[in-house]
Amino acid sequence: MSLAASGQTPAASPQAASAPPAHYILEEYRLAPGDELSINFPNNAELNHVGPVGPDGRVPIPLLGNVLLAGDTSTQAASVIANALRDAGIAANAVPDITIVRYGTTVYVGGQVKSPGAIQLASGMDVLQAIIAAGGMMDTARTGQVAIIRRTSDNHANVFYVSVKDYTKGRPNAAIATLEPRDVVFVPRSKITEVDMWVDEYINKTIPFSRSLGYSFGNYPVTTVAK
Structure with missing residues (x-):
């Protein structure tokens, strides 16, 4: 289940411009009770x-x-x-060929959705399906930049963004992300800066993180936050 994606880091300096592309490697999921x-x-x-x-x-x-x-x-x-x-x-x-039919864990959907909270994660569930399970988006939602916050086992967090609007309109190269257990989906109100405020409020104050360079996860811009 490992995924890998790479993109170029911002050219903030000549040294940064010559650095190799960053790689974002997701760990293969480990089975848990209830799966x-x-x-x-x-x-x-x-x-x-x-x-x-x-x-x-x-x-x-x-x-x-x-x-x-x-x-x-x-x-x-x-x-x-x-x-x-x-x-x-x-x-x-x-x-044997092992397939996870349904995860015993949840994902969390918040922000501009009608019923924010934890929902049961089904195998293969994507961002749009999770939002629908949370009652759908409110009229105030920013559908072009929905954030997914994903934690890793070594206590790091990655934030990347998907455009639900592009996906639902069938635009070329539009992609939608498949969720993993304990992912957090956040639908901003109007500006993507609200995501930063939300991360500061609900993640940074709980477990201190500092941001590092951004890069891309497939078609999605990524901000990595680490201890």
């Missing part, structure tokens, strides 16, 4: 399983029993299951 999984074995259908990761982080695999998967990426979890099946003498080369 609903679809585990399919192309050559061993009797082992197929659909269900949630239990509160103890384990998943019941037919013929095998409960396997601890919480904390693993989908790739790591597939390897754990394959190795357990082989070690138990059940299947020598059964490699």
